[in-house]
Amino acid sequence: MTDPSQRPSREGREAGTRDRRWALFVGLVPLAVLFDQVTKYLADEHLAGRMGGVREVVEGFFMLRYSTNRGAFFSIGEGLPDGVRVAFFATAALAALGAIVWVYRDAPAERGGLRAGLLLLAAGAIGNLIDRVQYGEVIDFLHLHYRDVFHWATFNVADIYITIGLVFLIWDAFRTPALREPAEVSGTT
Numbered sequence: 651m652t653d654p655s656q657r658p659s660r661e662g663r664e665a666g667t668r669d670r671r672w673a674l675f676v677g678l679v680p681l682a683v684l685f686d687q688v689t690k691y692l693a694d695e696h697l698a699g700r701m702g703g704v705r706e707v708v709e710g711f712f713m714l715r716y717s718t719n720r721g722a723f724f725s726i727g728e729g730l731p732d733g734v735r736v737a738f739f740a741t742a743a744l745a746a747l748g749a750i751v752w753v754y755r756d757a758p759a760e761r762g763g764l765r766a767g768l769l770l771l772a773a774g775a776i777g778n779l780i781d782r783v784q785y786g787e788v789i790d791f792l793h794l795h796y797r798d799v800f801h802w803a804t805f806n807v808a809d810i811y812i813t814i815g816l817v818f819l820i821w822d823a824f825r826t827p828a829l830r831e832p833a834e835v836s837g838t839t
Contacts, residue, residue: 736782777808
């Protein structure tokens with residue numbers, strides 16, 4: 651048996667968990683953002699203006715297709731004046747990042763799905779924010795389709811992070827009992 655006096659206190663264990671949590675955030679988010687930015691750079695260098703900006707990867711299903719998006723999800727807000735659009739989306743992204751950091755800070759250690767989802771959301775928000783501030787638009791280059799029957803919106807790696815992050819948040823909500831069970835109201839009949 652371990653001598654109880656040699657075990658770290660509860661406060662010490664919680665501080666260690668918090669330190670590891672922030673090390674993950676500070677380590678993984680910048681790496682994910684870097685990967686997103688490198689893929690966009692490569693798309694800009696190798697697709698923009700060449701072969702119509704399109705390269706079929708899996709015929710009838712997946713292509714690299716260079717495009718830019720001045721709006722948000724499915725081009726929402728692309729018609730806004732440049733300064734208003736960039737300011738609006740930058741402010742929204744920064745507010746979202748603030749909320750992500752706030753929730754991540756208080757997320758219990760056993761809620762790994764929540765924390766993973768927040769890491770991905772932060773990386774995606776930062777990746778697209780960099781594009782908006784730098785270019786006034788987001789570089790997209792991944793395109794799923796089924797022959798000429800169906801085409802999904804062209805997207806980028808940051809969009810993938812955001813989508814998978816949202817899946818993790820939903821998954822976490824369904825597996826967290828306090829979020830599934832209705833709150834009991836005491837004192838009512």
